[in-house]
Amino acid sequence: SEAVNPSLLVSCQTVVYSAEMFRRATILVPYNGQQQVRSMATLKAIAMRLKSVKNIQKITQSMKMVSAAKYARADRELKPARPYGAGTTAFYEKAEVKGEEEKPNKLIVACTSDRGLCGAIHSNICKHIKAELAQDASKAAIICIGDKSRAQLSRLYAKNIIAQVGEVGRKPSTFEDAARIATLILNLGYDFGSGTLVYNRFRTVVSYDTKELPFYSATAIANAEKISLYDSLDADVIQSYMEYSLASLIFYVLKEGACSEQSSRMTAMDSASKNAGEMIDKLTLTYNRTRQAVITGELIEIISGAAAV
Amino acid sequence: KWRVRVLSGATSSPSTQPHHYTLHTKLVRMFSRAASTLVRRVSLVGTRSYSDGPMAFTFASQNQVFYNGADVRQVDVPSFSGSFGILPKHVPSLAVLKPGVLTVLEADGAAKKYFVSSGIVTINEDSSVQILAEEAAGVEELDLGAARDILSKAHSEANAATSEEAKAEALIKVEVAEELVKAAESG
Numbered sequence: 001s002e003a004v005n006p007s008l009l010v011s012c013q014t015v016v017y018s019a020e021m022f023r024r025a026t027i028l029v030p031y032n033g034q035q036q037v038r039s040m041a042t043l044k045a046i047a048m049r050l051k052s053v054k055n056i057q058k059i060t061q062s063m064k065m066v067s068a069a070k071y072a073r074a075d076r077e078l079k080p081a082r083p084y085g086a087g088t089t090a091f092y093e094k095a096e097v098k099g100e101e102e103k104p105n106k107l108i109v110a111c112t113s114d115r116g117l118c119g120a121i122h123s124n125i126c127k128h129i130k131a132e133l134a135q136d137a138s139k140a141a142i143i144c145i146g147d148k149s150r151a152q153l154s155r156l157y158a159k160n161i162i163a164q165v166g167e168v169g170r171k172p173s174t175f176e177d178a179a180r181i182a183t184l185i186l187n188l189g190y191d192f193g194s195g196t197l198v199y200n201r202f203r204t205v206v207s208y209d210t211k212e213l214p215f216y217s218a219t220a221i222a223n224a225e226k227i228s229l230y231d232s233l234d235a236d237v238i239q240s241y242m243e244y245s246l247a248s249l250i251f252y253v254l255k256e257g258a259c260s261e262q263s264s265r266m267t268a269m270d271s272a273s274k275n276a277g278e279m280i281d282k283l284t285l286t287y288n289r290t291r292q293a294v295i296t297g298e299l300i301e302i303i304s305g306a307a308a309v
Numbered sequence: 310k311w312r313v314r315v316l317s318g319a320t321s322s323p324s325t326q327p328h329h330y331t332l333h334t335k336l337v338r339m340f341s342r343a344a345s346t347l348v349r350r351v352s353l354v355g356t357r358s359y360s361d362g363p364m365a366f367t368f369a370s371q372n373q374v375f376y377n378g379a380d381v382r383q384v385d386v387p388s389f390s391g392s393f394g395i396l397p398k399h400v401p402s403l404a405v406l407k408p409g410v411l412t413v414l415e416a417d418g419a420a421k422k423y424f425v426s427s428g429i430v431t432i433n434e435d436s437s438v439q440i441l442a443e444e445a446a447g448v449e450e451l452d453l454g455a456a457r458d459i460l461s462k463a464h465s466e467a468n469a470a471t472s473e474e475a476k477a478e479a480l481i482k483v484e485v486a487e488e489l490v491k492a493a494e495s496g
Contacts, residue, residue: 080374087367087431087439091403094433175371175443229434231402232390240389240405244429248441251371 057276064269071262085252099194107192112146113169118265122148178251200260208260370445448496460486
């Protein structure tokens, strides 16, 4: 017959005296200071958990691959969008355009998306807005681009949200989308003195900043400090200019946000896969130990039963 | 061959907000105003550089950057307040781009032509120029056959249009398409 494990023999000797105990269905064995129930049912439970964690690891790995591909594309599209944003803000800085002081109304546009599992992207923007509105929320209106910001802001500031833009994040945004959002903002007719776009500015694959970009109404531009320097301006030109620059700012902000979101999702899914891997290792060890304990228990029963005969 | 995407405003769904309509009728009115006055055309033959300062020229469309802070000699822009040429130390100004051909005269004398659909021009005090176009392409890339197709489609849409808004949008499409054909023919 097979060679018997010497430790098994020892445990058999000690166990023969307490054969009674092992006729009970459950075996209580102290293990690392914790009381754990060991039986066939526990083995199956661990096996199920192990299988589900392995599935989750596969899913998070594939999500990481998908967002890596989307990030590459978003990064490529961000490169031409940056001069677009810089060109628009250059005028505001050089002409020293300021928000109208007589009108304290603020319009805040939160630039997020519909999809989660991307780390702290959406909550950073909402935290920024909440901090700004903490003192006085009466004179501010919020426009939410993306479902996530609406969900987070509607708890405290539901009355301030005047519009919401959906279906953001599935496909890369185009200038048409930005133009439609700009039209929406202007058609709402909210009389604002100053406006801000809150977005995540992409820095590197692992880091981004939550930033604000100001935008102004046509009257604010007309009242700017250095506007008199600019030649041949009339109300039509300023109005068209303001509309187009709002659309291009929104386009830039959407592109930056998309790039930050995809890179953040990539890192989040990567750490989720790593965590799942660690859980799988620990669970595998537990499973093997449980399996061996069950086999040991069965052997003890058999041997003690044979010894009793 | 490159297919042109017409102005975003003109291709939006029938449920366009009315504000779009007022912007475009204003532009259509401005266009007719500018057309009735004399359009200053800066001739490229014998360009003189009145000022020799650097011009930080940025020209970008939504998916391509053509120049970013480059130093060029002259830029001719088609705008609703008339076509004009921009040299270094031009007086600060803002302008709205009209569909047409934009010509860049580079530092080494090469002239490059681009078709632009719409956008804005900013000339700042420090002689920096930013031209942001909605759609832009080099005229060599334009396909004359495709441009003519777009023009005929735009004409039929203009005839079939029922509401004022749809008619205004279709007329804008016609305007862009006509300029596109002109640019494709010259390129």
